[in-house]
Amino acid sequence: MIITCPYCKKKYFRIKKILDKKFKNIPNDERIIICSKCKGKFYYNRGPDYIQKNKIKKPKFNIEIFFESFAKINLPKYIIARPHMLFDYALSKGFGYEEEKDYNSGRDWIDTDYSLFENPKKSFNNLSKLLEYTPLIQTIDNDPEGVFISKEEFGYLSSKKSNISFLISSSFYHGDGHSWEEPKPLTIFKKFDNKKIKELPKILLNSLKKTIKNQGIYFASNLVNLNNKFIWDKKLLEIAFKEDLKKRKKVKKEQKKNGIDNPDWYYNIWFFLTLEKKMISKDPTNTNLLKACMTLQ
Secondary structure, eight states: OOEEOTTTOOEEOSOHHHHHHHTTTOOGGGOEEEOTTTOEEEEOOSSSOEEEEEEOOOOOOOHHHHHHHHTTTTOOHHHHTOGGGHHHHHHHHHTTOOSGGGTTGGGGGSOGGGTTOSSHHHHHHHHOTTEEEEEEEEEEEEOTTSSOEEEEEEEEEEETTOSOEEEEEEEEEESSSEEEEEEEEEEEESSOOGGGGGGHHHHHHHHHHHHHTTSOSOSSOSEEEEETTSOOOHHHHHHHHHHHHHHHHHHHHHHHHTTOOOOGGGGSEEEEEEOHHHHTSSOOOOOOGGGOSEEEO
């Protein structure tokens, strides 16, 4: 289904499932869309567009307020009890929303193409040119038959407009269904020393090791992209991924028993030093295993 803005005629593709989920259990007269191009405001009603005859000006995005909320400073009880709502809440606070009913209203101001944060670098850049994001690690489960692909990404989010910065994660799955996890903070820095930027890989791996108690970064990763701007400690990588490797070996035995005959390379974990340009591209998957800088098998 194509949604067309009645003002500027901008077309939105492949968003029906997203909107249906967003507007589930919401009355028709409250199903409002804001065009990312002209900011025209109109109704979505599972069919033709029903126009609301007014436009509203996009509120200014306050990075400091967004970061303070994302850093869990002075959170209201309803967000503390629902941590999965943190990112939406922080976005809405950044756009100036204060009431509980508007906890996810900030998302209305994000271009639909970037609203899922499946490519965090481009999504944060679309949100504000003053946000700085660096991808550090991408873990990818690349099905040999191309049936599905999933990706989890770990990166560093900061801005010159705030002393607060973060190590964050986000993920998605594309296959017979579609799911995603919005950005969430792993480590919060109140004032990170930029002279230590080269230490981010070590800080991230140690943080993951402490947080997940060596249970594996992500139970579904056979390809791992490492930002080649940084130096990576192989021993720390082995520790971070050791449980993941054990699980992949267990899955291999179970699948072989059930007649699923994937190639052996699929059950190993391949690490690649990857250009950031490649990491933020539409297809960050490295398929030439000969170029792997490290393998766990």
